[in-house]
Structures are given as structure tokens and as C-alpha cells.
Amino acid sequence: MNLDDLLPIAREAVAIGHRIVLERAPRSVVAKGERDMVTDVDLAVEDAVRAFLSRETPGIGVLGEEHGRSGPADDALWWALDPVDGTANLARGIPLCAVSLGLVAGRRGVLAAIDAPFLGVAYSAVEGGGAFVDDERIRASAVDDLSEAVISIGDFARGEGAEAKNGVRMALLSRLGARAQRIRMIGTAAIDLAWVAQGRLDASIILANMPWDTLAGVLLVREAGGVVVDLDDTEHTADSATTIAVCAGLRPEVLRILHESQVDARR
Secondary structure: OOHHHHHHHHHHHHHHHHHHHHHOOOOOEEEEEOOEEEEHHHHHHHHHHHHHHHHHOOOOEEEEOOOEEEOOOOOOOEEEEEEEEOHHHHHOOOOOOEEEEEEEEOOEEEEEEEEEOOOOEEEEEEOOOOEEEOOEEEOOOOOOOHHHOEEEEOOOOOOOOHHHHHHHHHHHHHHHHOOOOEEEOOOOHHHHHHHHHHOOOOEEEEOOOOHHHHHHHHHHHHHOOOEEEOOOOOEOOOOOOOEEEEOHHHHHHHHHHHHHHHHHHHO
8 A cells, every 4th residue: 555545544543533532521531650641532542543453454553652562563664643642631621632643654754644523623644745634735834933923832741850851841931931922732742733734833842752642743744844853953753852843934943942941941
């Protein structure tokens, strides 16, 4: 199968998740780490999407947030699945969550499908083919002045080393808050990145990187004309430490402020 053959499969996979999320409210919420949780809906979506992908693409392995790796271990091509990105939102009835599925070749996303069930929109992209919401092509923002920018920040760190990591986040909030038009914390990397691709946000700064959270959205941003890099301004991959998605005109200034925030946090 080529990527164009795999795109309808990816779209149907996230549509399966869409239906489950809308059909059932979470009945159980279980802690799986410090301030981290999983609901019965997350598990139901992952089980259903995995079963579908194993039937439709048995030669492609799956890395999912809740059940880890399954299927062929060949890293030439693999699915990265977040069954519900924004679980904390879902558990509280906040309608900002998404089913995110990326196809990864080696360490880079080549196909993306993201469905935001409560917003009624689905995003998709194939490498080299542009980014779309439903069937409408989308493009990243053309903003090049930070004072006009709306920027989302990822969640705060948890666990060991969180205090130092969150020092950078606090410094970043202070610097951006003084200069950007607005700062937002949405609580789902998939929607953050989809909205950068759509031009609703001008940048999304996620100072962490889990492949199931980011790889689909990263491709959307790139195919919409945006830029996604690691903290050192190298190209974002599955191995990156951070996920910095930004419209091209803000890239230098956003990275400069990030580096200044790191210096602030060490003082």
C-alpha cells in the first residue's frame, strides 16, 4: 500500500474513536502516574482502533499510549496512536480532546489523522500532499509580529525533575505573557498542533515529546506551511525532547525567547 491507500484507513480508524467518545461518557478514571490518568473511554478507543488497524494493516506495528507496542517490530513503518489526547479534559467534561493517529516512517511522520469528536472536525495530511480539515485545505498563520500572536503552552511537567522543568515554563509564560497577544493552555497537544496548522494559533510550545501525542500533529503543521523543531532548532522527529510548532515568521523570536527562558530558570 502507498500513503494514499493508507489515508482512508487512518481516517476510518480515528472515526471509530470519534464514535466511541461520543457514545459513552467516562465511567471510571484511574491514576496511572503523578497527576496522570486513564479512563475506560481511552482504553475502549485504543482497543477498537488497534483491532481495526491489525485487520487492515497487519504488516504495520502500533505504538499506543495505553498498551505500548504491538504487531511487527520493524521501525520502517509504524502507527503512533493516542486514543484520547486530552484525557483530563474528557474526564471533566471539557470538550477539548482528540483521537490522534500518525503513520511514521523511521522517526518522522508521513501521514496524519486527527479527529476532535466534540468539535465535529477531522484533520488529515499525507507527506507532500498538504493539510486538510475535512476536505478543505488549511494553511498556517502568516503572523510575523509577536504582539499579534496567540500562542499555546503545553502542560506542566510532573514527577522527578518537574521543579526545574517547570521553572523554564514559568519563565516562558512571563516573557511571552508580556509580549504576545494571548497565551493559551488547551490541554491537548493534538488540538494545539492542528490549530497551528489551521492558523487559529500562531505557535504551540510543548516542552515534552511523546510520539503518540505529537507525530500526527507535527505533520499537519509542516504540510500547512508551518515549522516544527526541537529546542536546538533542529528538525523535529520522534526522538526530539520538545515540540515547538510555529508559523514561519515567528520562528526566530520564539526560539530566542525560549533560550532566554532557560537562562532565567537557571538563575
